[in-house]
Amino acid sequence: MAGFFTNKGFQPKRQSSHPLPPGQYETTDFPVLTAGPTPRITLSQWEFRLEGLVAEPVKWSWAEFNQLPMQDFNPDIHCVTKWSKFDTHWRGVSVDTLLEHVRLKPEAQFVTEFSYGGYTTNVPLADLRGGRAFVGVQFEGQPLAAEHGGPARLVVPHLYFWKSAKWVQGLRFTAADEPGFWERGGYSMYGDPWKEQRYRDDDEPAASRL
Amino acid sequence: MSRITWQQATVTGIKAETSHVKTFTLRLPQFTPHLAGQHYDLRLTAEDGYQAERSYSIASPPEQTGEIELTVEIITDGEVSGYLNEGVGIGDQLEVRGPIGGYFVWAGAANAPPLLLVGGGSGVVPLMAMLRHRRGVGLRTPAALLFSVRTAEDVIYRAELEALARADSTFTLLLDYTRQAPPGWAGYQRRLDAPMLAEVVAHFGPAQPQVFACGPTGFVEAAANGLLAAGLPPELILTERFGPTTG
Numbered sequence: 214m215a216g217f218f219t220n221k222g223f224q225p226k227r228q229s230s231h232p233l234p235p236g237q238y239e240t241t242d243f244p245v246l247t248a249g250p251t252p253r254i255t256l257s258q259w260e261f262r263l264e265g266l267v268a269e270p271v272k273w274s275w276a277e278f279n280q281l282p283m284q285d286f287n288p289d290i291h292c293v294t295k296w297s298k299f300d301t302h303w304r305g306v307s308v309d310t311l312l313e314h315v316r317l318k319p320e321a322q323f324v325t326e327f328s329y330g331g332y333t334t335n336v337p338l339a340d341l342r343g344g345r346a347f348v349g350v351q352f353e354g355q356p357l358a359a360e361h362g363g364p365a366r367l368v369v370p371h372l373y374f375w376k377s378a379k380w381v382q383g384l385r386f387t388a389a390d391e392p393g394f395w396e397r398g399g400y401s402m403y404g405d406p407w408k409e410q411r412y413r414d415d416d417e418p419a420a421s422r423l
Numbered sequence: 424m425s426r427i428t429w430q431q432a433t434v435t436g437i438k439a440e441t442s443h444v445k446t447f448t449l450r451l452p453q454f455t456p457h458l459a460g461q462h463y464d465l466r467l468t469a470e471d472g473y474q475a476e477r478s479y480s481i482a483s484p485p486e487q488t489g490e491i492e493l494t495v496e497i498i499t500d501g502e503v504s505g506y507l508n509e510g511v512g513i514g515d516q517l518e519v520r521g522p523i524g525g526y527f528v529w530a531g532a533a534n535a536p537p538l539l540l541v542g543g544g545s546g547v548v549p550l551m552a553m554l555r556h557r558r559g560v561g562l563r564t565p566a567a568l569l570f571s572v573r574t575a576e577d578v579i580y581r582a583e584l585e586a587l588a589r590a591d592s593t594f595t596l597l598l599d600y601t602r603q604a605p606p607g608w609a610g611y612q613r614r615l616d617a618p619m620l621a622e623v624v625a626h627f628g629p630a631q632p633q634v635f636a637c638g639p640t641g642f643v644e645a646a647a648n649g650l651l652a653a654g655l656p657p658e659l660i661l662t663e664r665f666g667p668t669t670g
């Protein structure tokens with residue numbers, strides 16, 4: 214590879230037995246990244262909603278939510294702050310399962326994930342279907358800790374982890390792709406780690422993604 | 424060229440801040456004015472094409488144009504900080520892109536609320552950019568920095584912070600030594616806790632400060648929880664966590 218920039222004498226020190234997306238390094242730690250204090254949500258107040266472009270909105274209490282069929286999933290996690298964590302163990306409800314409870318309007322193409330504490334993030338609806346996204350309530354056999362988004366966080370492992378909203382409160386279906394919290398601050402609208410879509414300038418023109 | 428593509432910066436200065444913290448001055452072919460609190464990504468490439476990327480907060484204020492300063496804590500065995508420490512000299516080139524981040528920033532409006540900065544270790548870096556900006560534009564927004572360090576040797580930017588505290592009666596420097604305080608020290612010498620934060624917040628009187636807290640994860644978690652306990656509303660508390668979970 215002639216002609217590309219190199220840093221003389223730079224040698225890798227981090228090794229990973231897993232394929233890493235560009236710019237990422239492996240950690241066995243579980244770093245916490247949040248824009249503000251950790252919200253504490255009591256289970257008696259907790260609810261999860263599906264709203265926006267649906268025939269009828271639904272909502273579940275914590276007890277109702279835990280009656281839904283749960284499954285285990287073991288994703289690799291890629292955070293935009295450069296760490297990747299492989300083979301994590303979660304339990305939760307697949308978004309496919311949740312979607313069985315609503316009738317989506319045809320123009321619903323995008324989703325705003327909204328959270329306790331006011332956080333939002335956007336994702337194409339298609340990316341939450343087909344067994345690729347979950348609402349996780351357990352991590353490594355324990356209830357999900359508040360720092361990591363407990364009682365429940367969305368987990369969309371094929372995108373950078375900021376798309377996996379902590380303290381998630383619901384999904385709002387929209388016709389247009391509306392930037393969420395970090396996206397308004399210049400982060401990628403889509404966030405594919407394998408294409409290294411960290412910031413808005415890294416995004417492909419929308420047309421070429423379809 | 425779009426705003427945050429990679430560029431090759433030239434190292435024009437290296438300054439030891441403490442025995443394991445260094446500031447690198449980078450001259451940028453494409454300087455974009457930043458906001459105090461933003462960061463740059465830095466990328467290293469090995470001969471075989473292997474790349475490592477890390478984020479570093481900008482230490483210099485927006486008033487310092489054409490170049491940026493990054494202050495890096497050298498982690499033993501750290502892949503990127505280790506190379507910056509051992510492999511980089513004046514005149515070398517480093518690939519960076521930025522400025523990045525639109526949230527943990529202090530724009531410094533004249534009518535802004537008082538500023539409470541809470542830093543642990545290298546978490547002081549973006550906070551220093553805010554203080555330098557505040558001084559650079561001549562704002563007298565009441566400000567305090569609660570800076571938690573292990574020992575006296577670990578006070579990054581010590582001379583500048585002490586000079587600022589002497590010259591500006593609206594700025595208060597509060598050092599907190601968690602491992603060993605210097606002889607005769609009458610200030611804080613314990614890990615940050617809720618009573619300490621309540622005391623620091625009370626320092627501003629009835630006005631509620633805007634808080635920026637930055638440092639290792641455990642530190643920021645303790646700071647944010649303590650500030651909530653002290654009665655500050657969550658929307659006044661902005662946090663940036665770097666480093667591992669055990670901090």
Ligand SMILES: Cc1cc2nc3c(=O)[nH]c(=O)nc-3n(C[C@H](O)[C@H](O)[C@H](O)COP(=O)(O)OP(=O)(O)OC[C@H]3O[C@@H](n4cnc5c(N)ncnc54)[C@H](O)[C@@H]3O)c2cc1C
Pocket residue numbers: 226227238242294462477478479480481494495496497498499500501502503504505545548549663664665666667
């Ligand atoms: C937005 C943002 C801004 C940042 N700004 C700064 C800054 O201004 N100055 C600065 O020095 N760092 C900053 N960091 C941290 C920086 O990006 C790197 O994580 C750090 O330099 C370590 O990288 P490394 O390659 O040297 O070590 P690595 O090879 O990644 O790690 C070596 C070992 O050190 C541990 N480790 C990693 N980071 C830290 C840490 N911060 N403290 C203690 N142990 C650690 C790892 O878990 C690992 O075991 C920032 C991080 C973020 C996300």
